[in-house]
Amino acid sequence: MLFHVRMDVTLPPSMPEADAAELKKVEKAQSQALQAQGKWRHLWRIAGQYSNISVFDVENVDELHTLISSLPLFPYMKIEVMPLCRHPSSIRDDDR
Amino acid sequence: MLFHVRMDVTLPPSMPEADAAELKKVEKAQSQALQAQGKWRHLWRIAGQYSNISVFDVENVDELHTLISSLPLFPYMKIEVMPLCRHPSSIRDDDR
Amino acid sequence: MLFHVRMDVTLPPSMPEADAAELKKVEKAQSQALQAQGKWRHLWRIAGQYSNISVFDVENVDELHTLISSLPLFPYMKIEVMPLCRHPSSIRDDDR
Amino acid sequence: MLFHVRMDVTLPPSMPEADAAELKKVEKAQSQALQAQGKWRHLWRIAGQYSNISVFDVENVDELHTLISSLPLFPYMKIEVMPLCRHPSSIRDDDR
Amino acid sequence: MLFHVRMDVTLPPSMPEADAAELKKVEKAQSQALQAQGKWRHLWRIAGQYSNISVFDVENVDELHTLISSLPLFPYMKIEVMPLCRHPSSIRDDDR
Amino acid sequence: MLFHVRMDVTLPPSMPEADAAELKKVEKAQSQALQAQGKWRHLWRIAGQYSNISVFDVENVDELHTLISSLPLFPYMKIEVMPLCRHPSSIRDDDR
Amino acid sequence: MLFHVRMDVTLPPSMPEADAAELKKVEKAQSQALQAQGKWRHLWRIAGQYSNISVFDVENVDELHTLISSLPLFPYMKIEVMPLCRHPSSIRDDDR
Amino acid sequence: MLFHVRMDVTLPPSMPEADAAELKKVEKAQSQALQAQGKWRHLWRIAGQYSNISVFDVENVDELHTLISSLPLFPYMKIEVMPLCRHPSSIRDDDR
Amino acid sequence: MLFHVRMDVTLPPSMPEADAAELKKVEKAQSQALQAQGKWRHLWRIAGQYSNISVFDVENVDELHTLISSLPLFPYMKIEVMPLCRHPSSIRDDDR
Amino acid sequence: MLFHVRMDVTLPPSMPEADAAELKKVEKAQSQALQAQGKWRHLWRIAGQYSNISVFDVENVDELHTLISSLPLFPYMKIEVMPLCRHPSSIRDDDR
Numbered sequence: 001m002l003f004h005v006r007m008d009v010t011l012p013p014s015m016p017e018a019d020a021a022e023l024k025k026v027e028k029a030q031s032q033a034l035q036a037q038g039k040w041r042h043l044w045r046i047a048g049q050y051s052n053i054s055v056f057d058v059e060n061v062d063e064l065h066t067l068i069s070s071l072p073l074f075p076y077m078k079i080e081v082m083p084l085c086r087h088p089s090s091i092r093d094d095d096r
Numbered sequence: 097m098l099f100h101v102r103m104d105v106t107l108p109p110s111m112p113e114a115d116a117a118e119l120k121k122v123e124k125a126q127s128q129a130l131q132a133q134g135k136w137r138h139l140w141r142i143a144g145q146y147s148n149i150s151v152f153d154v155e156n157v158d159e160l161h162t163l164i165s166s167l168p169l170f171p172y173m174k175i176e177v178m179p180l181c182r183h184p185s186s187i188r189d190d191d192r
Numbered sequence: 193m194l195f196h197v198r199m200d201v202t203l204p205p206s207m208p209e210a211d212a213a214e215l216k217k218v219e220k221a222q223s224q225a226l227q228a229q230g231k232w233r234h235l236w237r238i239a240g241q242y243s244n245i246s247v248f249d250v251e252n253v254d255e256l257h258t259l260i261s262s263l264p265l266f267p268y269m270k271i272e273v274m275p276l277c278r279h280p281s282s283i284r285d286d287d288r
Numbered sequence: 289m290l291f292h293v294r295m296d297v298t299l300p301p302s303m304p305e306a307d308a309a310e311l312k313k314v315e316k317a318q319s320q321a322l323q324a325q326g327k328w329r330h331l332w333r334i335a336g337q338y339s340n341i342s343v344f345d346v347e348n349v350d351e352l353h354t355l356i357s358s359l360p361l362f363p364y365m366k367i368e369v370m371p372l373c374r375h376p377s378s379i380r381d382d383d384r
Numbered sequence: 385m386l387f388h389v390r391m392d393v394t395l396p397p398s399m400p401e402a403d404a405a406e407l408k409k410v411e412k413a414q415s416q417a418l419q420a421q422g423k424w425r426h427l428w429r430i431a432g433q434y435s436n437i438s439v440f441d442v443e444n445v446d447e448l449h450t451l452i453s454s455l456p457l458f459p460y461m462k463i464e465v466m467p468l469c470r471h472p473s474s475i476r477d478d479d480r
Numbered sequence: 481m482l483f484h485v486r487m488d489v490t491l492p493p494s495m496p497e498a499d500a501a502e503l504k505k506v507e508k509a510q511s512q513a514l515q516a517q518g519k520w521r522h523l524w525r526i527a528g529q530y531s532n533i534s535v536f537d538v539e540n541v542d543e544l545h546t547l548i549s550s551l552p553l554f555p556y557m558k559i560e561v562m563p564l565c566r567h568p569s570s571i572r573d574d575d576r
Numbered sequence: 577m578l579f580h581v582r583m584d585v586t587l588p589p590s591m592p593e594a595d596a597a598e599l600k601k602v603e604k605a606q607s608q609a610l611q612a613q614g615k616w617r618h619l620w621r622i623a624g625q626y627s628n629i630s631v632f633d634v635e636n637v638d639e640l641h642t643l644i645s646s647l648p649l650f651p652y653m654k655i656e657v658m659p660l661c662r663h664p665s666s667i668r669d670d671d672r
Numbered sequence: 673m674l675f676h677v678r679m680d681v682t683l684p685p686s687m688p689e690a691d692a693a694e695l696k697k698v699e700k701a702q703s704q705a706l707q708a709q710g711k712w713r714h715l716w717r718i719a720g721q722y723s724n725i726s727v728f729d730v731e732n733v734d735e736l737h738t739l740i741s742s743l744p745l746f747p748y749m750k751i752e753v754m755p756l757c758r759h760p761s762s763i764r765d766d767d768r
Numbered sequence: 769m770l771f772h773v774r775m776d777v778t779l780p781p782s783m784p785e786a787d788a789a790e791l792k793k794v795e796k797a798q799s800q801a802l803q804a805q806g807k808w809r810h811l812w813r814i815a816g817q818y819s820n821i822s823v824f825d826v827e828n829v830d831e832l833h834t835l836i837s838s839l840p841l842f843p844y845m846k847i848e849v850m851p852l853c854r855h856p857s858s859i860r861d862d863d864r
Numbered sequence: 865m866l867f868h869v870r871m872d873v874t875l876p877p878s879m880p881e882a883d884a885a886e887l888k889k890v891e892k893a894q895s896q897a898l899q900a901q902g903k904w905r906h907l908w909r910i911a912g913q914y915s916n917i918s919v920f921d922v923e924n925v926d927e928l929h930t931l932i933s934s935l936p937l938f939p940y941m942k943i944e945v946m947p948l949c950r951h952p953s954s955i956r957d958d959d960r
Contacts, residue, residue: 002140002253003275004142004149005336012301013876013879014301027185032185036187042191043183043185044098044180044181045180045181045182046178047178047180047181047928048869048944049945053178053180061193061195061276061277061335062277064275064277064335064336065277075301079337080336081274081275081337082142082273083142083144083253084142084149084253085253086140086141086254087148089124089127089139090140091128091131091132095140098925099947101816107267108781109204109207141257143253143256143273144260145271146261156865157867157948157949158949158950160815160816160949161816164816171779175816179867179945179947180925181926181928182926194332196334203459205396205398205399220376224379227379227380228379234330234380236290236292236372236375237372237375237449238292238371239371239387239449239452239465240371240389240452240463242453245292245372274335275336276334276335277335278333279332279333281319283320283323284323289445293528302493348385349386349467349468350470352528353469353527356527357530363491368528369467369527369529371387371445371448371465373445373446373449388526388533395651397590397591397651411569412568415569416569419569419571419572427567427569427570427572428482428565428566428575429567429568429641430484430562430564431637431644431657432563432581432641432645432655432657433655433657437562437564467528468524468526468527468533469527470525471523471524471525473511473512474524475515479522479524482637483659483719494685495685540577541577541579541659544661544720545661545717545719548719555683560720561720563579563657563659565641566638580718608763611761611762611763611764612763618767619764619767620674621760622756623754623756623771623832624773624833624836625847625849629754658725659720660716660717661716661719662716662717663716663717665699665700666707666715666716667704667708668707668714668715671714671715675829687877733770733771733911734854736853736912737853737911737912740912741912747877752912753913755771755832755851757832758830772908772910795953796952796953799953800953803955810959811951811954812948812950814868815948815949816947820951821868821946821948851910851911852908852909853908853911854908855907857891857892857896857907858907858908859896859899860899860906860907863907863908
């Protein structure tokens with residue numbers, strides 16, 4: 001089941017650079033593991049912003065929430081979720 | 097080059113059903129041709145809405161505008177465009 | 193799987209009263225059938241508005257979209273969907 | 289009498305983790321007591337957000353305000369309240 | 385129980401003046417009857433707008449919805465409802 | 481002359497509790513004095529929020545600004561003002 | 577007493593040009609009469625828009641509402657009103 | 673050339689009172705000098721807010737920006753600028 | 769003097785195609801004449817929208833309003849104007 | 865390929881002046897180098913705001929993101945990007 005997720009990251013200016021770097025390193029590892037498992041199906045940067053557009057492919061809503069809320073940057077992100085479904089005009093088999 | 101496009105369709109209540117059906121038929125054919133050419137890379141329905149999320153893969157901005165503004169439903173759509181670029185954490189070769 | 197849905201209805205002033213009455217009658221029958229099947233789990237009126245708050249319990253996102261977009265009032269509704277999941281503090285077994 | 293309540297929680301980044309944990313523990317206990325009394329009738333997590341959708345069943349508006357404003361997280365929440373009433377198409381006896 | 389209600393009226397330009405005048409006449413009579421019963425406790429015009437601020441005093445939310453949705457101008461109004469309760473600093477006995 | 485005023489209070493989390501308590505105590509006294517003089521004609525709490533709806537009855541706009549800007553919580557409030565006038569359907573003599 | 581008023585005019589595309597011209601002619605005459613009386617103290621066009629910024633100088637809020645709601649274009653305007661008062665740094669005697 | 677400017681001031685709660693007082697004193701002097709020169713033509717307080725509505729009369733846009741950005745409170749203000757022009761119905765010679 | 773202008777065009781669906789074509793033809797001629805005179809300095813299409821971003825170079829605000837409000841599509845456009853001035857970091861002589 | 869970019873700068877009040885001055889000096893140098901290379905084609909100040917309107921001319925979206933996200937003020941800016949394309953009425957050869 002597919003969900004469209006937009007994440008906007010805002011780190012507090014007072015956060016020490018080393019802490020930010022550590023957070024981002026763990027976030028990247030966790031994101032790549034989820035991509036490898038096929039759970040985090042697409043991940044793009046929005047040009048000019050510290051934001052991404054993602055598509056998750058999960059078993060259900062609870063799994064979606066668990067994945068997102070376990071991300072190290074979760075407390076610093078504004079997140080918007082939209083459920084997606086197959087478009088009747090789509091010709092691409094795996095866009096569902 | 098990738099662009100994230102959201103399209104919200106609103107047909108005027110006064111449009112005859114036959115006209116609407118014809119418009120949608122041409123729109124579908126045109127959309128599927130662009131998908132087959134790889135220009136309209138992803139197409140999903142937003143659940144509960146007469147709206148879609150699309151990802152276009154085009155040579156440049158002019159091509160993007162030409163494709164979108166040639167759609168038969170263009171006069172009836174509210175459209176938002178966001179340029180996308182490769183995310184540094186992405187592991188998927190074709191998400192760029 | 194639960195989804196929170198808000199529906200705001202706007203009928204065009206030019207719609208004949210008989211047409212509106214027929215639409216509402218079919219809408220009511222369809223809504224009650226879905227409630228009886230357990231798909232449309234909750235349905236409340238927002239006080240002072242021609243709007244409702246609903247909770248749907250469906251197998252997946254595609255089923256949700258099919259149910260909503262088949263409603264006779266669908267072309268006349270502004271619809272917002274939010275996926276829900278179980279709250280860690282909930283003590284109510286069926287709120288999931 | 290039913291009220292639809294949305295709560296969005298934002299804890300200040302400077303709050304010590306132990307304080308946050310204590311606040312959440314008391315909040316959970318208080319929420320579960322109110323659920324057990326039937327006052328806090330539904331409680332769901334909005335997927336991907338530190339937010340909930342709740343339905344309260346109270347005697348009157350003053351009781352609603354007292355319950356919400358006594359929550360330990362109240363100073364850290366953005367809260368929206370909408371009065372609900374029975375929907376004429378509802379077939380569920382206790383959705384009122 | 386008190387509810388704060390804002391009503392913004394928009395009549396379609398195509399409505400014949402006689403129809404509008406009749407609607408307003410019935411609306412006024414109904415409003416004054418509700419005021420006389422103490423249900424519609426306050427009614428003010430917002431300066432410069434075809435809008436009012438009202439305070440209703442009702443037994444419960446269902447009564448509120450019934451009163452508002454029975455107004456002849458209901459189909460032509462945008463309505464916002466906020467539940468009110470007694471303010472701890474109020475010294476006015478009947479502001480509750 | 482009547483003015484509708486909405487006040488939303490936000491105290492900075494870093495304010496010591498004793499300071500907040502003192503501010504609120506003075507605010508309450510000042511509010512009650514103005515109510516006793518008939519200047520602050522109505523004062524209600526918006527349910528679920530640290531906000532109020534007030535109606536002021538003043539000689540002119542300058543008096544309104546002086547009263548509001550002298551409140552101890554003024555620096556911590558978001559304030560919206562709307563001028564009110566008598567509604568042609570009102571039957572209540574003092575709602576003007 | 578001064579009030580800042582913004583008026584945005586939208587005439588329905590279906591209005592015959594002669595009707596629009598007549599409305600504007602009466603509006604202009606009425607506006608100039610009010611300016612001559614000193615009631616409509618300032619009147620500027622917002623560049624690039626069919627909108628104006630005005631400052632009214634009236635005895636009270638009821639007079640303000642009567643003047644605005646009697647304008648022939650009133651049914652076709654979106655209107656925002658803000659009460660103004662003398663600024664403590666102003667050196668201009670008549671800006672009050 | 674006239675420009676309509678709205679300024680909303682927000683001083684950080686952590687600013688020492690003496691610093692705030694000094695800033696305001698210099699701001700007032702600078703504002704009054706510009707008023708005396710005819711550059712800052714109108715200055716009103718918006719009732720109930722720490723905000724003003726101003727009309728500047730300048731040679732060109734660069735002068736406008738220089739005047740506004742030199743104000744001591746500039747870093748603490750949200751500013752909105754609208755170019756104004758003479759209204760065809762205005763009868764006041766200096767409203768241009 | 770430079771002004772940044774955004775124009776969003778919405779033609780009513782009921783407008784006959786021939787009328788729309790005529791309007792656009794005159795609009796284009798007028799726009800190109802103004803470009804040739806150096807008054808309409810830049811003109812770009814926003815990708816995916818029936819909208820443009822323009823930069824006007826005019827003597828004063830009145831000239832700006834006259835140019836914009838004389839466009840044949842003016843009654844069908846939503847227009848936003850922002851005054852621009854030279855940026856202190858600009859190295860381009862004619863960006864002022 | 866052209867992109868319209870709006871940048872709004874907000875420096876935290878706690879940033880030492882020397883740090884801010886250093887950031888701005890490096891920002892200016894980097895901006896001027898990009899202008900000299902023709903990548904940052906236009907740069908204007910929005911009057912009355914610490915904001916700019918820019919037009920970038922880049923090979924592709926990735927280059928755009930790299931240029932913007934490398935600016936020293938990037939962490940302190942709210943940024944909006946819109947892809948532009950040639951307008952069919954433009955007569956200016958280099959506006960593409």
